Structure formats: structure tokens, C-alpha cells
Amino acid sequence: MRIVCPFCGERELGEFSYLGDAKSVRPVAGASQDEVYDYVYLRDNIAGVTSENWYHGGGCRAWLKISRNTLTHEISSVEPAAGAGAKQVAK
Numbered sequence: 180m181r182i183v184c185p186f187c188g189e190r191e192l193g194e195f196s197y198l199g200d201a202k203s204v205r206p207v208a209g210a211s212q213d214e215v216y217d218y219v220y221l222r223d224n225i226a227g228v229t230s231e232n233w234y235h236g237g238g239c240r241a242w243l244k245i246s247r248n249t250l251t252h253e254i255s256s257v258e259p260a261a262g263a264g265a266k267q268v269a270k
């Protein structure tokens with residue numbers, strides 16, 4: 180699998196680290212113990228397109244949000260993660 184980083188271009192998978200589901204939302208302060216447990220320990224095992232956080236540690240060190248089909252590994256979009264402090268380079 181190869182990933183096209185918006186800053187570095189197409190790179191091999193070994194330069195990136197998978198950092199989890201990009202759709203999970205941190206519970207608000209005062210949330211129940213069950214909500215916190217679900218956020219920390221429980222994950223959906225989606226067969227299809229999912230949104231994931233990746234880190235380009237072997238390159239620009241940017242956090243990326245990637246839409247990937249877990250069945251085919253086809254990547255449909257790659258963009259800088261929100262709050263990562265970087266904006267996509269205009270082409």
C-alpha cells in the first residue's frame with residue numbers, strides 16, 4: 180500500500196503509522212464511566228470505507244486524515260488532520 184501525502188507526495192506505507200479511528204469523539208467532562216470506557220476500549224470493525232488518523236513519521240511528521248476501504252485498502256482521500264497546524268499545499 181502506498182499513501183500520497185499532501186506535503187511529500189507518494190510514499191511507502193512503512194513511513195506512516197496508523198493512529199486509529201478518526202471519527203471517535205472524546206466524551207465531554209463529566210461523562211459517565213460507560214461512555215469513557217466505550218471511547219477508550221471499544222472500536223467498530225468496519226468492512227468498507229472508514230476514516231482513519233495516520234502519522235507521517237518517516238517524512239513531514241504531519242497528522243493525516245485518510246479515507247480507506249478496509250476490504251480493498253483503496254485510499255479515496257488524504258488530507259491534513261484538523262488541528263494539526265498545517266494546511267494542504269495548493270497544487
Ligand SMILES: [Zn+2]
Pocket residue numbers: 184185186187188235238239240241
Ligand atoms: Zn508527509
